[in-house]
Amino acid sequence: MDILSLFITVPIITVLALVFTKGLKKARLVSMVGSVIQLGMAINLVFAYFKERTVNDAIMVFTKDVVWYEKFNIHYNIGVDGVSVTLLLLTAIVVLAGVFISWKMNDLPKEFFIALIVLSIGVYGFFISIDLFTLFVFFEIAVIPMYLLIGIWGTGPKEYSAMKLTLMLMGASAVLLVGILGIYFNSNADGGALTFNILEIAQVNIPFEAQKLFFPLVFIGFAVIGALFPFHTWSPDGHASAPTAVSMLHAGVLMKLGGYGIFRVAMYLLPEGTLHWSWFFIILATIGVIYGAFSAIKQTDLKYINAYSSVSHLGMVLFALLMLNKTAWNGAILQSLSHGFMTALFFALIGMIYGRTHTRDIYKLGGLLKVIPFISVIYVIVGLASLGLPGLSGFVAEMNIFVGAFQHEDMFYRVSTIIVVSAIVVTAVYILRAAGIMLMGPVKNEAYLNLPKVTWYEKTGILLLLIPIVGMGVAPLWLSDMIMESLQPFIQGVL
Amino acid sequence: MDFSSFLLMRHEILLLAIILLLIVAEIFMPQNKKSSIVHLAIFLFGIHTIVGFFAIDESSLFGGMFRTDGLIHFFKNVLNIGVLIVLLQSADWLQEKIVQNNRGTEFFILLFSSLLGMYFMISSGDFLMFYLGLELSTLPVAALAAFETTKRESSESGIKLILSAALASGVSLFGISMLYATTGSIYFNDIIEVITATNLSILGLILFFAGLAFKISLVPFHFWTADVYEGAPISIASYLSVISKGAAVFILLILLFTIFKPLMYIWENLVYVIAIATMFIGNLFALRQQNMKRFLAFSSIAQAGFILLGLMTGNQLGVATVVYFVLVYVFSNLAAFGVVQAISLQTGKENMNDYEGLYRTNPKLSMVMMLALFSLAGIPPVAGFFGKFFLFVAAASEGYYLLVFIAVVNVTISLYYYLLVVRAMFLRKSEHAIPFFKNKLYMRLGLIITVLGILILGIYSPLYDYIFDLSNNFN
Numbered sequence: 001m002d003i004l005s006l007f008i009t010v011p012i013i014t015v016l017a018l019v020f021t022k023g024l025k026k027a028r029l030v031s032m033v034g035s036v037i038q039l040g041m042a043i044n045l046v047f048a049y050f051k052e053r054t055v056n057d058a059i060m061v062f063t064k065d066v067v068w069y070e071k072f073n074i075h076y077n078i079g080v081d082g083v084s085v086t087l088l089l090l091t092a093i094v095v096l097a098g099v100f101i102s103w104k105m106n107d108l109p110k111e112f113f114i115a116l117i118v119l120s121i122g123v124y125g126f127f128i129s130i131d132l133f134t135l136f137v138f139f140e141i142a143v144i145p146m147y148l149l150i151g152i153w154g155t156g157p158k159e160y161s162a163m164k165l166t167l168m169l170m171g172a173s174a175v176l177l178v179g180i181l182g183i184y185f186n187s188n189a190d191g192g193a194l195t196f197n198i199l200e201i202a203q204v205n206i207p208f209e210a211q212k213l214f215f216p217l218v219f220i221g222f223a224v225i226g227a228l229f230p231f232h233t234w235s236p237d238g239h240a241s242a243p244t245a246v247s248m249l250h251a252g253v254l255m256k257l258g259g260y261g262i263f264r265v266a267m268y269l270l271p272e273g274t275l276h277w278s279w280f281f282i283i284l285a286t287i288g289v290i291y292g293a294f295s296a297i298k299q300t301d302l303k304y305i306n307a308y309s310s311v312s313h314l315g316m317v318l319f320a321l322l323m324l325n326k327t328a329w330n331g332a333i334l335q336s337l338s339h340g341f342m343t344a345l346f347f348a349l350i351g352m353i354y355g356r357t358h359t360r361d362i363y364k365l366g367g368l369l370k371v372i373p374f375i376s377v378i379y380v381i382v383g384l385a386s387l388g389l390p391g392l393s394g395f396v397a398e399m400n401i402f403v404g405a406f407q408h409e410d411m412f413y414r415v416s417t418i419i420v421v422s423a424i425v426v427t428a429v430y431i432l433r434a435a436g437i438m439l440m441g442p443v444k445n446e447a448y449l450n451l452p453k454v455t456w457y458e459k460t461g462i463l464l465l466l467i468p469i470v471g472m473g474v475a476p477l478w479l480s481d482m483i484m485e486s487l488q489p490f491i492q493g494v495l
Numbered sequence: 496m497d498f499s500s501f502l503l504m505r506h507e508i509l510l511l512a513i514i515l516l517l518i519v520a521e522i523f524m525p526q527n528k529k530s531s532i533v534h535l536a537i538f539l540f541g542i543h544t545i546v547g548f549f550a551i552d553e554s555s556l557f558g559g560m561f562r563t564d565g566l567i568h569f570f571k572n573v574l575n576i577g578v579l580i581v582l583l584q585s586a587d588w589l590q591e592k593i594v595q596n597n598r599g600t601e602f603f604i605l606l607f608s609s610l611l612g613m614y615f616m617i618s619s620g621d622f623l624m625f626y627l628g629l630e631l632s633t634l635p636v637a638a639l640a641a642f643e644t645t646k647r648e649s650s651e652s653g654i655k656l657i658l659s660a661a662l663a664s665g666v667s668l669f670g671i672s673m674l675y676a677t678t679g680s681i682y683f684n685d686i687i688e689v690i691t692a693t694n695l696s697i698l699g700l701i702l703f704f705a706g707l708a709f710k711i712s713l714v715p716f717h718f719w720t721a722d723v724y725e726g727a728p729i730s731i732a733s734y735l736s737v738i739s740k741g742a743a744v745f746i747l748l749i750l751l752f753t754i755f756k757p758l759m760y761i762w763e764n765l766v767y768v769i770a771i772a773t774m775f776i777g778n779l780f781a782l783r784q785q786n787m788k789r790f791l792a793f794s795s796i797a798q799a800g801f802i803l804l805g806l807m808t809g810n811q812l813g814v815a816t817v818v819y820f821v822l823v824y825v826f827s828n829l830a831a832f833g834v835v836q837a838i839s840l841q842t843g844k845e846n847m848n849d850y851e852g853l854y855r856t857n858p859k860l861s862m863v864m865m866l867a868l869f870s871l872a873g874i875p876p877v878a879g880f881f882g883k884f885f886l887f888v889a890a891a892s893e894g895y896y897l898l899v900f901i902a903v904v905n906v907t908i909s910l911y912y913y914l915l916v917v918r919a920m921f922l923r924k925s926e927h928a929i930p931f932f933k934n935k936l937y938m939r940l941g942l943i944i945t946v947l948g949i950l951i952l953g954i955y956s957p958l959y960d961y962i963f964d965l966s967n968n969f970n
Binding site: 068069070071072074133136137140141144147148151152158159162163166167170171174175177178181182184185213 | 815869874875876880884885887888891892894896899900903904906907910911914917918921922956959960963
């Protein structure tokens with residue numbers, strides 16, 4: 001079996017093994033082992049990728065192509081480039097951290113881990129697909145377990161949030177389906193056979209009329225999961241109701257499918273449509289960035305603060321993608337990674353705070369730095385990364401985005417860039433405000449004086465996510481090189 | 496005509512033999528072992544299903560009245576599998592409720608006669624055979640719908656079914672007579688050559704279409720569906736929603752794509768509008784249903800709307816995708832009906848809020864239900880997704896992107912109500928959850944077959960290629 005198919009087979013085997021387990025202890029052990037193997041493979045893939053790159057300069061490496069539905073020319077076609085390798089690594093880390101954070105999942109543990117791993121199968125498959133059909137299949141596999149994960153194990157208005165999230169995301173994927181069919185039936189524009197293969201379609205000159213029609217469908221289909229402004233409403237509710245590990249995985253990984261899909265499918269395959277429509281979506285993305293940031297200021301629930309901050313940060317990803325140059329795109333991918341680690345860590349910490357104090361209202365908390373110093377210090381570090389402090393991952397990403405965005409000289413781009421840049425200030429406000437109220441000052445509730453200590457599994461989960469944040473901030477170059485190199489063929493396709 | 500050509504009618508002759516055998520068997524069956532008629536019938540029908548898989552030549556009999564080819568043969572096998580699953584799932588109900596009153600044999604005879612009618616209907620080469628098949632397939636089902644004579648709803652549903660079916664077949668017959676008036680023949684092969692778009696032939700086509708639309712329960716001919724499904728025994732409801740609908744779809748497809756092909760520019764618009772209406776009405780009415788049988792009735796109306804998307808092509812692709820979808824639909828819908836049947840049989844409960852907390856007491860049954868609903872909703876990787884996706888491909892291949900868009904909106908609507916059932920089973924906890932029970936062998940077998948179908952049919956791609964090759968007559 002090739003190195004990439006293992007990314008799907010190992011989780012499938014994990015799920016099958018989980019079916020035969022009984023009780024929390026075995027279930028979490030099995031899922032931990034499965035996720036550790038997966039992380040090992042992801043790290044191995046990074047090295048293998050570097051090695052392969054020296055001898056192979058195809059767009060995608062480690063490809064494998066098996067005919068699936070011959071009549072429709074549907075293939076199981078997989079391969080990776082630098083972008084997908086980094087995103088696979090992100091996924092593997094967040095999933096493993098999620099398993100550690102759910103160490104004490106007492107209610108239906110087996111089912112919880114099964115749903116979690118099934119979700120990860122979808123994500124892994126999505127990142128390695130070259131075929132539009134398989135890509136779409138994995139996309140839906142990644143979305144549907146969320147319904148059960150939020151609905152069964154969530155808190156608050158979980159049924160409402162789960163339904164809203166599922167319907168909005170599945171509705172988006174339905175729109176995406178029409179777009180994909182449109183691309184498919186125009187893939188013979190140059191006289192070839194109809195195909196779902198992304199790399200082959202990219203060589204075809206799809207008629208401008210079709211591009212104009214289908215680009216918004218594909219873009220919106222992916223952008224909803226990437227929390228594009230008017231379609232972001234599922235995200236705050238969903239994240240607030242979801243159990244900790246699911247929030248982590250969802251904000252950390254699942255929302256990245258949107259940006260990745262836009263970059264890989266919408267922009268790469270429909271370049272003229274991209275140019276035609278980009279002004280419109282730039283406006284939406286700009287609103288999203290600023291709207292998310294301002295909404296976060298007003299929230300008192302920690303999870304809502306974070307969810308709106310995700311809307312803002314992912315708006316920045318979409319904004320950067322629409323800038324259509326290499327630096328900005330590099331920033332978009334880096335921002336995806338950085339946000340993935342940061343927000344997963346945020347949600348993990350919020351879960352730990354909530355697990356101890358049973359509230360997420362920042363006004364009921366206070367002085368936490370004195371009682372749970374470890375969690376509080378990490379919270380501050382992540383907060384700083386989130387507002388873009390140099391030396392941490394956020395800075396690298398945002399720097400690239402803004403440098404890229406400033407390369408456009410006309411007025412429209414300038415104004416929108418300035419608006420987006422100013423969101424950083426707002427970000428600082430909501431991060432510092434939350435940290436100040438919650439962590440500093442006197443301890444507001446006497447019951448907080450003897451909160452339980454941080455356990456080993458919580459520390460492991462935190463460290464798994466913290467190391468990449470610091471690593472990306474301190475040594476971004478190797479990552480950035482790897483991404484830049486892979487962006488080359490894509491940016492050429494668009495321009 | 497030599498005798499061996501009768502072997503082309505192998506399905507029909509074998510089924511007739513089974514019917515007769517069952518009548519004889521009942522005479523010889525001792526009074527205290529009446530229930531073994533169920534075992535015998537299932538055993539015989541199982542053999543019949545297996546024998547059906549042996550290949551058959553493409554040919555016609557009786558001067559073209561009866562014809563068969565690879566695709567028709569395949570579709571008869573699909574119907575067989577469906578009926579076998581229905582039998583397996585209803586075996587316990589039969590033994591508990593029906594056989595005690597000495598009515599087991601009747602049930603099988605009526606059911607098999609109806610199936611025999613469907614064989615003739617889809618094999619028909621002229622309108623006479625078609626009409627005989629249509630009637631033979633409908634009338635016994637009306638008797639079956641009223642089979643639980645002690646229940647008022649059951650009798651009501653029988654009456655409703657027979658009245659609407661009689662009206663439908665009357666309308667159909669009227670349409671056929673008009674077609675005869677314009678073309679001068681009832682043989683399909685003759686009609687293909689002479690049919691043109693005159694007012695009379697278009698009216699004939701529309702009336703004929705309306706008659707079959709009753710059977711498929713397309714909007715606006717769907718009013719009987721929910722009431723009949725609710726009142727009829729569950730096994731009959733599932734038979735109506737899968738087998739009866741499947742056969743009608745198949746013959747409609749064949750006739751539209753062959754003899755009515757010259758009129759395609761007319762029925763295209765008809766199908767377009769009806770598809771949209773059927774999807775919306777089926778889905779919107781399903782949103783508020785509490786009774787699981789009514790729920791599945793409206794869901795199956797909506798599914799029929801999706802099927803129409805495949806008709807928009809008029810070519811091989813359309814035939815293959817529709818037949819594939821029906822095959823997948825047989826498994827998905829029967830899995831859902833099977834769970835409803837199992838629960839109803841054990842506890843008598845049929846409402847959605849009775850299902851609350853089901854996962855915690857009956858995890859396996861809930862999983863089957865969830866897979867079935869996901870397959871009906873079209874969520875990968877289960878088979879229903881592939882079925883729907885291919886139908887959308889078929890419609891998009893002719894450029895009907897707007898129709899596909901409306902269809903995917905409907906997929907999202909339908910997902911909502913399918914998730915309501917999942918919500919009741921998985922998300923809710925209940926004090927009065929249905930207690931744990933074990934299914935008997937037949938029911939378990941019936942559910943396992945459907946689950947295997949749901950899981951495997953989509954991923955196993957050669958099946959679709961096989962169907963596609965079978966339908967090369969429509970190229």
